[in-house]
Amino acid sequence: MATVKILIEGYTNADSIATGTADEKTCPTVTLVRDGGIVMVCDPGVLDDQQMLVDALKKEGLTVADVTHVFITHSHIDHYRNIGMFPKAKTLEYWGIWDGGSCVAWNEQFTKDIKIIKTPGHNYDGLTLLVANAQGTIAICGDVFWKENAPTPDPYASDLKLLDQSRQTVLRSANFIIPGHAGMYKTSR
Numbered sequence: 001m002a003t004v005k006i007l008i009e010g011y012t013n014a015d016s017i018a019t020g021t022a023d024e025k026t027c028p029t030v031t032l033v034r035d036g037g038i039v040m041v042c043d044p045g046v047l048d049d050q051q052m053l054v055d056a057l058k059k060e061g062l063t064v065a066d067v068t069h070v071f072i073t074h075s076h077i078d079h080y081r082n083i084g085m086f087p088k089a090k091t092l093e094y095w096g097i098w099d100g101g102s103c104v105a106w107n108e109q110f111t112k113d114i115k116i117i118k119t120p121g122h123n124y125d126g127l128t129l130l131v132a133n134a135q136g137t138i139a140i141c142g143d144v145f146w147k148e149n150a151p152t153p154d155p156y157a158s159d160l161k162l163l164d165q166s167r168q169t170v171l172r173s174a175n176f177i178i179p180g181h182a183g184m185y186k187t188s189r
Contacts, residue, residue, distance in 0.1 A: 001132070002034065002133045003133060004031060004131050004140070005060065006029060006030070007030045007032050007053065007056035007057065008047070008056055009029055009183045010027045010180060010182060011026065011181055012026040012027070012146060012181040013026070014146075014156070015151040015155070026046065026078050026181060027046060027048075027078070027181070028142070028180055029178055029183070030043055030056070032056075033129065036111065038069055038111065039062060039066050039068045039069070040069040040071050041067050041070050041086065042072075042140050043072065043073055044070060044080070044083055045080065045081055045082060046077065046082070050085055054085075065088060067086045067088075067089045068089055069091070069092055070083050070090070070092070071127075071129060071140070072093040072094075073127055073140065073141065074094075074126045075093070075094070075125050079143075080093075092110075093125070094118075094125035094127055110129075115130040115132075116130075117169065119166035119169065119170060121158065121160065121161070121162035121165065121166045121167075122157050123158050124158055124159070128166075136176060138175070138176045139170045139173060140178045141166075141177060142180045143181070144170055144179075144180075145170070145180065146180050146182065147179050147180075148179065148182060148185040150167075171188075171189065174187055175187060175189055
């Protein structure tokens with residue numbers, strides 16, 4: 001059965017600062033998913049220091065070289081900047097699974113316990129991992145929800161109508177949500 005662990009809990013002040021009044025501070029929630037031989041880091045994003053992620057992996061008995069896949073929820077740099085830390089890993093993103101310069105399509109049912117769904121709205125290329133484990137289904141959804149009380153409307157959304165549809169899909173599909181910039185929380189499902 002798959003396991004899910006938050007390696008680094010994200011944060012953002014983008015929803016609480018007035019435009020131009022303060023510097024935005026942000027870090028995505030970086031999550032580890034294990035399923036069989038798959039060791040996946042989700043949204044390695046921006047960090048004050050990459051050593052933070054190296055140390056978080058070490059606490060799980062892993063090194064950067066042990067990571068087989070990196071999953072990107074969407075193409076905003078705060079979620080993917082550190083992807084280069086994992087040169088041997090395959091990258092799973094909207095357009096496919098990249099292995100070096102080769103790309104193949106991904107299957108929605110990625111493994112028995114991991115499903116990939118398209119969740120556009122915050123950005124056109126939004127993806128969510130639905131991971132079934134002993135707790136239920138956990139949605140790793142990037143900025144579909146920034147945090148439990150996500151800003152409405154999302155000031156960075158590319159399509160508010162699609163975002164609302166994606167939010168409803170995630171809420172119907174998951175028992176827990178790991179949002180883009182905060183810790184995991186339980187849904188009302």
